[in-house]
Amino acid sequence: xxxxxxxxxxxxxxxxNDKSIKCEQNLGHDTMYWYKQDxxxxxxxxxxxxxxxxxxNETVPNRFSPKSPDKAHLNLHINSLELGDSAVYFCASRxxxxxxxxxxxxxxxxxxxx
Amino acid sequence: xxxxxxxxxxxxxxxxxxQINCTYQTSGxxxxxxYQQHAGEAPTFLSYNVLDGLEEKGRFSSFLSRSKGYSYLLxxxxxxxxxxxxLCAVRDFFxxxxxxxxxxxxxxxxx
Numbered sequence: 001x002x003x004x005x006x007x008x009x010x011x012x013x014x015x016x017n018d019k020s021i022k023c024e025q026n027l028g029h030d031t032m033y034w035y036k037q038d039x040x041x042x043x044x045x046x047x048x049x050x051x052x053x054x055x056x057n058e059t060v061p062n063r064f065s066p067k068s069p070d071k072a073h074l075n076l077h078i079n080s081l082e083l084g085d086s087a088v089y090f091c092a093s094r095x096x097x098x099x100x101x102x103x104x105x106x107x108x109x110x111x112x113x114x
Numbered sequence: 115x116x117x118x119x120x121x122x123x124x125x126x127x128x129x130x131x132x133q134i135n136c137t138y139q140t141s142g143x144x145x146x147x148x149y150q151q152h153a154g155e156a157p158t159f160l161s162y163n164v165l166d167g168l169e170e171k172g173r174f175s176s177f178l179s180r181s182k183g184y185s186y187l188l189x190x191x192x193x194x195x196x197x198x199x200x201l202c203a204v205r206d207f208f209x210x211x212x213x214x215x216x217x218x219x220x221x222x223x224x225x
Contacts, residue, residue, distance in 0.1 A: 041217070041218050043215040045212055045214070053210075090157075102159040103213065105157050
């Protein structure tokens with residue numbers, strides 16, 4: 001059983017389009033995240049959300065918005081896509097805020113904006 | 115703010131031991147994590163340190179010195195499958211308990 005799943009795995013689209021990436025976790029975790037990993041492999045947090053609190057990395061453009069229909073899902077909507085948005089986007093989840101709790105990552109969505 | 119630094123690339127020989135260093139500066143340190151990421155795949159958890167000292171898990175060990183803002187990941191009896199990127203991540207109390215990742219170290223294991 002897949003713990004954290006994302007769809008689609010690959011996404012190729014034109015500049016200016018609006019797209020969404022879906023994420024689901026079946027671990028019963030409280031907190032979910034979106035990360036962006038660029039071509040230099042730097043993994044940067046975009047959002048964390050635990051159905052009570054949304055924390056946004058202030059460097060993330062407001063064209064990006066997370067949507068959580070329920071505790072098991074955190075989707076990422078991107079408006080007016082730009083060339084620089086091309087990257088791998090990882091969803092992750094974590095059970096709680098205890099010290100040693102690690103995150104579990106989804107397989108990633110490879111976005112290419114042309 | 116936070117700052118995490120790791121060497122960009124390392125090369126080692128199969129069967130050898132390699133140490134990957136990580137230095138960090140953060141205002142609200144609340145744990146350090148190491149992840150392994152193979153090319154084209156997601157990061158997977160390797161180890162966790164919150165107190166000073168060495169944590170051993172099979173062939174992998176991780177060390178932490180909070181006063182020095184320093185950690186290392188030690189890989190013993192290297193295997194070809196250990197070729198991957200190794201990411202150091204710090205959990206920051208003042209960053210919403212979120213993780214800040216270092217740039218990663220790409221390790222190549224040669225026969």
